[in-house]
Amino acid sequence: xxxxxxxxxxxxxSSGALSPGPLTIAILREGARKGWKEGFDAALGHVIVxxxxxxxxxxGASMILSSDVCVIATGILxxxxxxxxxxxxxxDVLRSVRGVELECREWNMSGVTLGILLSALNPQFxxxxxxxxxxxxxxxxxxxxxxxxxxxxxxxxxxDFTWLTLLAYMSYRGLRFSGRLRTxxxxxxxxxxxxxxxxxxxxxxLVLSRFQ
Numbered sequence: 001x002x003x004x005x006x007x008x009x010x011x012x013x014s015s016g017a018l019s020p021g022p023l024t025i026a027i028l029r030e031g032a033r034k035g036w037k038e039g040f041d042a043a044l045g046h047v048i049v050x051x052x053x054x055x056x057x058x059x060g061a062s063m064i065l066s067s068d069v070c071v072i073a074t075g076i077l078x079x080x081x082x083x084x085x086x087x088x089x090x091x092d093v094l095r096s097v098r099g100v101e102l103e104c105r106e107w108n109m110s111g112v113t114l115g116i117l118l119s120a121l122n123p124q125f126x127x128x129x130x131x132x133x134x135x136x137x138x139x140x141x142x143x144x145x146x147x148x149x150x151x152x153x154x155x156x157x158x159x160d161f162t163w164l165t166l167l168a169y170m171s172y173r174g175l176r177f178s179g180r181l182r183t184x185x186x187x188x189x190x191x192x193x194x195x196x197x198x199x200x201x202x203x204x205x206l207v208l209s210r211f212q
Contacts, residue, residue: 005140011192013156023118031168038111039168043161045115053129057137058149068207075204078135082197090190
């Protein structure tokens with residue numbers, strides 16, 4: 001079970017971390033001017049918002065973890081959300097979307113501030129943790145409590161720091177993903193999202209069958 005949770009955290013949360021979004025685009029832009037440290041600082045700002053959010057979810061979830069209703073509800077909600085995200089990712093693959101550049105005036109703010117603002121004010125980020133993220137938090141706390149949640153969150157945070165730092169460095173060095181490589185990466189995460197979406201729904205249906 002612990003191994004499954006580790007894999008779940010690394011693959012599902014990484015698929016969210018690596019998906020293009022406002023913070024990703026901003027780091028590609030700012031990294032070109034300031035270098036790799038901009039990505040590292042932005043990841044720190046992102047974690048400042050995200051970690052307390054996971055703790056709040058855990059504290060709220062811990063009171064209802066023994067409820068089959070909670071398992072069913074979070075499984076259906078999280079699984080459905082993952083399948084929707086997988087469908088959107090599939091469209092991205094089929095369309096072979098080109099890179100998007102952020103066009104705006106120069107801003108004078110630290111990478112940490114950038115990470116905080118583009119995380120806390122991103123409705124997609126909040127919606128992800130309220131649906132898919134909640135299911136993962138429930139699974140972790142049910143198995144090992146807050147201590148395990150903290151340990152596994154460090155695994156996820158490592159991905160955030162590595163990815164955003166790498167993006168900033170690549171942008172600074174003038175590197176970009178090729179269209180084919182980007183399509184392959186999108187296809188990979190489409191499969192991962194779909195797998196966990198089906199898995200979450202199947203588990204919920206299994207629990208629901210006990211009531212019949």
